[in-house]
Amino acid sequence: MRDVAIIGVGCTEFGELWDKSFREIFVEAGVSAIEDANVQGGKIDALYVGNMSGGRFIEQEHLGALIADYSGLASLHIPSTRVEAACASGGLALRQGIIAVASGYHDIVIAGGAEKMTDVGVETTTDALAAAADREWEGIMGATFPGLYAMIARLHMHKYGTKQEQLAAVAVKNHHNGTMNPKAQFQNEISIETVLNSVMVADPLRVFDCSPITDGASAVVLAPAEIAHKFTDTPIYVKASAQASGTISLHDRPDITTLDATVAAANRAYKMAKTTPKDIDFAEVHDCFTIAEICAIEDLGFVKKGEGGEAAESGLTAIGGKIPINPSGGLKACGHPVGATGVKQAVEITLQLRGEAGKRQIDGAETGLTHNVGGSGGTAVVHIFGRER
Amino acid sequence: MSVPRFWRRLKNLYNLIGTHCKKCGGFYYPPRNMCPRCRRNGVIVPFKYKGTGEVVTFTIVHSAAKDYAMLTPYILAIIKLDEGPRLTSQVICSHEDIHIGMKVKSAFRKLGEESDRGMIYYGTKFIPLEN
Numbered sequence: 001m002r003d004v005a006i007i008g009v010g011c012t013e014f015g016e017l018w019d020k021s022f023r024e025i026f027v028e029a030g031v032s033a034i035e036d037a038n039v040q041g042g043k044i045d046a047l048y049v050g051n052m053s054g055g056r057f058i059e060q061e062h063l064g065a066l067i068a069d070y071s072g073l074a075s076l077h078i079p080s081t082r083v084e085a086a087c088a089s090g091g092l093a094l095r096q097g098i099i100a101v102a103s104g105y106h107d108i109v110i111a112g113g114a115e116k117m118t119d120v121g122v123e124t125t126t127d128a129l130a131a132a133a134d135r136e137w138e139g140i141m142g143a144t145f146p147g148l149y150a151m152i153a154r155l156h157m158h159k160y161g162t163k164q165e166q167l168a169a170v171a172v173k174n175h176h177n178g179t180m181n182p183k184a185q186f187q188n189e190i191s192i193e194t195v196l197n198s199v200m201v202a203d204p205l206r207v208f209d210c211s212p213i214t215d216g217a218s219a220v221v222l223a224p225a226e227i228a229h230k231f232t233d234t235p236i237y238v239k240a241s242a243q244a245s246g247t248i249s250l251h252d253r254p255d256i257t258t259l260d261a262t263v264a265a266a267n268r269a270y271k272m273a274k275t276t277p278k279d280i281d282f283a284e285v286h287d288c289f290t291i292a293e294i295c296a297i298e299d300l301g302f303v304k305k306g307e308g309g310e311a312a313e314s315g316l317t318a319i320g321g322k323i324p325i326n327p328s329g330g331l332k333a334c335g336h337p338v339g340a341t342g343v344k345q346a347v348e349i350t351l352q353l354r355g356e357a358g359k360r361q362i363d364g365a366e367t368g369l370t371h372n373v374g375g376s377g378g379t380a381v382v383h384i385f386g387r388e389r
Numbered sequence: 390m391s392v393p394r395f396w397r398r399l400k401n402l403y404n405l406i407g408t409h410c411k412k413c414g415g416f417y418y419p420p421r422n423m424c425p426r427c428r429r430n431g432v433i434v435p436f437k438y439k440g441t442g443e444v445v446t447f448t449i450v451h452s453a454a455k456d457y458a459m460l461t462p463y464i465l466a467i468i469k470l471d472e473g474p475r476l477t478s479q480v481i482c483s484h485e486d487i488h489i490g491m492k493v494k495s496a497f498r499k500l501g502e503e504s505d506r507g508m509i510y511y512g513t514k515f516i517p518l519e520n
Binding site for chain 2: 127134137138146202
């Protein structure tokens with residue numbers, strides 16, 4: 001297996017991009033990644049596209065071909081593959097790209113993700129997202145995604161004394177980080193009261209506990225580490241790429257407050273990178289809901305189980321804290337175009353490790369981790385990146 | 390959900406019939422045709438649950454997908470059946486009374502409907518045991 005590096009990154013702005021189509025946003029992200037990497041289109045060996053639900057959101061399947069065509073790569077017959085794992089589609093597309101380069105099968109690979117969620121009404125979006133859970137045994141009973149995470153939150157509060165204010169503190173922190181990210185969907189500060197007074201979606205989760213519905217795309221260019229310096233002075237090295245499965249239904253999870261797929265993926269990643277949670281400087285984690293960030297930092301080993309609630313409240317996870325979490329604003333404030341999110345996380349880590357993250361720059365960051373989840377935890381993907389090979 | 394897809398599950402949804410593995414003694418609801426522990430060595434047979442259990446966790450859904458919008462706000466819960474397996478369903482009771490650990494029993498109820506002319510789904514919900 002070869003070492004792999006990220007040599008270029010690109011990302012569209014995240015938000016309600018009503019005047020742009022799915023294919024346009026993907027091409028925009030892809031082109032900026034290619035320009036960042038300084039590679040010619042003809043050098044690209046393969047394309048991986050993370051997307052959850054083109055069929056429901058834009059009534060379009062066969063997205064690999066569509067993207068290859070509109071990226072100008074169909075004339076070169078460059079292979080293009082769509083990758084799907086609900087909200088972890090982007091993380092999986094990245095992982096497929098890494099595997100392709102590490103194996104020696106391909107050299108220069110684009111791994112991207114895109115989702116266009118605002119072309120349909122919110123009820124259709126809610127239903128399409130509910131397909132990430134078990135349609136026959138959760139969805140049909142009236143389960144929604146906020147509903148599933150609300151049940152995790154309720155039990156976490158019951159078992160560990162986690163408070164609504166502590167959930168709210170996650171949203172407040174991530175909105176604050178979003179104010180420093182010009183690509184973020186929300187760039188405004190909010191207060192604990194904003195969250196606690198917002199509309200109830202699924203008790204105890206309110207609308208400000210939830211990530212938004214977002215359009216957006218992101219892409220990275222991957223290359224073998226040994227040639228990465230030909231393209232860039234600051235390649236960012238993939239230290240680990242790990243994926244794990246868990247039960248698709250929340251009710252079958254051994255512990256409802258633990259995403260055991262996250263634990264398994266993280267353990268594999270730490271082993272692969274020969275590192276421990278203590279050695280990670282910062283992370284982009286899957287905060288589709290505020291409770292999800294709390295579970296993530298516990299399941300990734302940054303804090304003990306049950307102590308995640310205090311982390312945002314105490315400043316532990318703020319930029320400048322002991323373990324900054326979601327400097328981009330996370331899914332909560334940067335936005336959550338489901339297929340793009342896992343790739344955007346890697347874009348953020350790359351910018352941070354290069355020292356190009358502007359006002360939200362974390363000083364001296366050497367090692368960063370991404371954590372991307374599909375559904376309520378049926379899939380988890382963890383990547384670790386470093387400045388040093 | 391399409392008619393055949395729903396029809397195929399009628400006996401499971403209406404009568405709380407899941408499966409049991411005679412090899413390891415595991416109980417499954419929803420039904421599984423492969424035992425997750427014994428895999429190909431398992432011996433799977435149908436099993437009808439008593440329908441009593443307790444609330445493991447719950448939420449009150451205020452914003453639902455289209456087919457369920459008319460039911461909001463409703464209580465969605467994970468129930469642990471007395472025989473062991475857990476499932477997701479709704480609990481019909483006052484929003485003040487619902488709590489973790491509440492003892493419940495199954496009841497045949499309407500789950501949702503597609504539209505004025507669409508299919509009406511029926512299935513198993515739960516009500517407080519002391520009622």
